[in-house]
Amino acid sequence: MNESEARSLLEIADDELILGWRDSEWTGIAPLLEEDVAFSSIAQNEIGHARALYELVAGEQGTTADELAFDRAPEEYRCTRLVELRLLDWEKTIARHYLYEQADAARLEQLKQSDDAEIAGLAAKIDREEAYHRMHAQMWFDRLKDEPRFTAALDALRPLLDAGRDEHSPELAELWVEMTMVRRSQPAGTAW
Amino acid sequence: MTEREQSFLEYVQSGGQVEATDWMPDDYRAKLIKFIEMHGNSELMGVLPEREWILRAPTLQRKLALTAKVQDEVGHSQLIYRVVEDLGKPREQCLDDLISGKAKFHNVFHYPTKTWGDVGVIAWLVDAAAIISQKALLKCSYAPYARIMKKICWEESFHILHGRDVVLTLMNGTDAQRELVQEAVDRWWGPLMQFHGNPIAKDEDPMYVWRIKSQGNEEARQQFLDGYVPQIWELGLTVPDADLRKNDDGVWEYTEPDWDELRSVVTGHGPKSQDRLDLRRKARESSAWVRQVVLAEAA
Amino acid sequence: MIYEIFRQERKGQPFHHAGSLEAANHDFAEQYAKEFYGRRGESEALWVVPREAIIEVDEFVDELKRNYHRVDGYSLKEKLRRARERVGSALVARDR
Numbered sequence: 070m071n072e073s074e075a076r077s078l079l080e081i082a083d084d085e086l087i088l089g090w091r092d093s094e095w096t097g098i099a100p101l102l103e104e105d106v107a108f109s110s111i112a113q114n115e116i117g118h119a120r121a122l123y124e125l126v127a128g129e130q131g132t133t134a135d136e137l138a139f140d141r142a143p144e145e146y147r148c149t150r151l152v153e154l155r156l157l158d159w160e161k162t163i164a165r166h167y168l169y170e171q172a173d174a175a176r177l178e179q180l181k182q183s184d185d186a187e188i189a190g191l192a193a194k195i196d197r198e199e200a201y202h203r204m205h206a207q208m209w210f211d212r213l214k215d216e217p218r219f220t221a222a223l224d225a226l227r228p229l230l231d232a233g234r235d236e237h238s239p240e241l242a243e244l245w246v247e248m249t250m251v252r253r254s255q256p257a258g259t260a261w
Numbered sequence: 262m263t264e265r266e267q268s269f270l271e272y273v274q275s276g277g278q279v280e281a282t283d284w285m286p287d288d289y290r291a292k293l294i295k296f297i298e299m300h301g302n303s304e305l306m307g308v309l310p311e312r313e314w315i316l317r318a319p320t321l322q323r324k325l326a327l328t329a330k331v332q333d334e335v336g337h338s339q340l341i342y343r344v345v346e347d348l349g350k351p352r353e354q355c356l357d358d359l360i361s362g363k364a365k366f367h368n369v370f371h372y373p374t375k376t377w378g379d380v381g382v383i384a385w386l387v388d389a390a391a392i393i394s395q396k397a398l399l400k401c402s403y404a405p406y407a408r409i410m411k412k413i414c415w416e417e418s419f420h421i422l423h424g425r426d427v428v429l430t431l432m433n434g435t436d437a438q439r440e441l442v443q444e445a446v447d448r449w450w451g452p453l454m455q456f457h458g459n460p461i462a463k464d465e466d467p468m469y470v471w472r473i474k475s476q477g478n479e480e481a482r483q484q485f486l487d488g489y490v491p492q493i494w495e496l497g498l499t500v501p502d503a504d505l506r507k508n509d510d511g512v513w514e515y516t517e518p519d520w521d522e523l524r525s526v527v528t529g530h531g532p533k534s535q536d537r538l539d540l541r542r543k544a545r546e547s548s549a550w551v552r553q554v555v556l557a558e559a560a
Numbered sequence: 561m562i563y564e565i566f567r568q569e570r571k572g573q574p575f576h577h578a579g580s581l582e583a584a585n586h587d588f589a590e591q592y593a594k595e596f597y598g599r600r601g602e603s604e605a606l607w608v609v610p611r612e613a614i615i616e617v618d619e620f621v622d623e624l625k626r627n628y629h630r631v632d633g634y635s636l637k638e639k640l641r642r643a644r645e646r647v648g649s650a651l652v653a654r655d656r
Contacts (some may be wrong), residue, residue, distance in 0.1 A: 109328060152440060159551050216554060
């Protein structure tokens with residue numbers, strides 16, 4: 070794995086981590102109980118993907134997945150601003166979900182072509198899980214596409230797909246503080 | 262009691278099972294709805310103290326396990342409300358009554374969580390207290406409820422493992438981590454002792470008479486103490502009750518729990534009762550349009 | 561719409577009723593059923609059925625007590641005892 074491949078993997082891992090973290094905010098308060106359970110699995114899958122990707126990079130860099138996930142400074146994350154937003158309106162969450170899954174599908178297709186067998190293999194595994202996410206997003210899109218607030222959300226979020234990854238929103242910094250507060254309460258290397 | 266009601270009573274007391282479409286006395290149906298609804302409400306409200314920590318979990322593994330635990334609890338509330346709905350009370354009405362304070366939820370979910378220590382102690386001890394009651398419900402005379410209890414108990418077994426794992430990791434860690442656990446045990450002990458309810462005699466408890474519950478309150482509490490006090494003590498933790506001990510007859514003696522506190526808390530005066538009901542109300546109001554769009558076409 | 565879920569725990573086993581859920585349509589019902597009854601890998605397969613498609617049958621008429629249809633309609637113990645006895649005495653007679 071070369072430097073550029075590692076950077077790519079971290080981009081995807083950070084996207085999945087932060088998106089998974091955001092999506093997990095719905096667990097317990099989603100609009101429908103049945104949907105609450107389904108959406109929570111999506112959030113868990115995303116964190117699971119992030120973990121698998123971090124593990125691949127961590128192996129190369131002599132660190133651990135948890136250290137990559139938690140112990141970098143906010144500026145060092147490679148995620149897109151789209152996933153950083155705290156969107157506690159369902160139409161915005163689904164709009165992001167729909168847009169992200171489409172962009173992610175294209176990205177995963179590329180990764181599946183990688184010369185590195187481990188990377189290609191992991192991408193294929195992740196893609197198989199993402200197939201369910203795409204079905205779920207499509208199901209909701211079909212249901213909400215005539216709702217003005219949903220189409221407005223799509224329009225508002227779509228431009229963020231092209232935003233650079235070097236500048237982060239203040240929301241990421243806030244999320245990072247909350248995400249790492251327990252971990253930072255004890256010295257590095259403490260078991261939790 | 263009419264003759265038909267009397268023979269129904271004898272039927273359930275000798276182990277008879279009742280299905281959703283069977284005839285049942287009005288009182289049985291009403292008690293059943295009240296009991297099962299409170300369970301559903303408790304699962305739904307129990308989610309709220311724990312979900313804060315989903316966002317603060319200190320490792321990816323803990324994050325996943327905790328999210329899965331909370332997800333299970335939401336799933337349980339779905340299963341339970343479905344049972345109530347088939348008995349005649351729609352889910353939306355249950356949620357209305359929960360939010361308005363008309364219907365209740367268990368005491369433990371009215372208290373704040375303060376540290377990661379709470380996460381461990383809740384999954385280890387609070388869930389344990391709940392599982393003791395839930396295992397007894399496997400024998401409930403109302404079969405649809407008994408059946409979902411199988412799935413619920415199976416899923417809860419993962420929660421206890423997770424709780425134990427969190428606590429043991431902390432107890433094997435730094436002094437500060439051990440202190441997190443002790444401090445949480447000190448705060449949760451009171452509510453835990455109140456959890457199974459005051460020691461009303463089985464035969465005076467309508468829920469037992471109808472065999473909705475198959476176990477008396479004190480029996481459940483004794484089971485909890487028997488199973489978990491040794492586990493607490495073997496880790497070097499203490500319980501904030503100097504009078505707690507097992508006597509020669511194998512019965513646990515303890516300081517009388519504060520039944521006034523229990524009564525006050527379950528009627529909505531707990532430290533977090535109103536905050537959490539507000540959160541539920543706001544979440545529900547802001548997502549009402551989603552339910553309308555999704556379920557309207559099907560209705 | 562209410563859907564009933566039947567699950568098969570392992571290949572070859574019967575499908576058992578597992579629970580019910582509310583969903584807007586078949587697509588949602590399928591996704592939700594997978595979540596509720598499969599996210600821990602506990603099911604081999606599921607049948608997801610709209611409740612209204614189920615025909616419940618719970619009354620069976622047997623006014624004339626057809627005992628030939630039931631195990632308790634056959635009392636073999638006594639007959640077997642006599643049959644064994646007959647063979648026993650036949651063997652004794654043969655060996656004389």
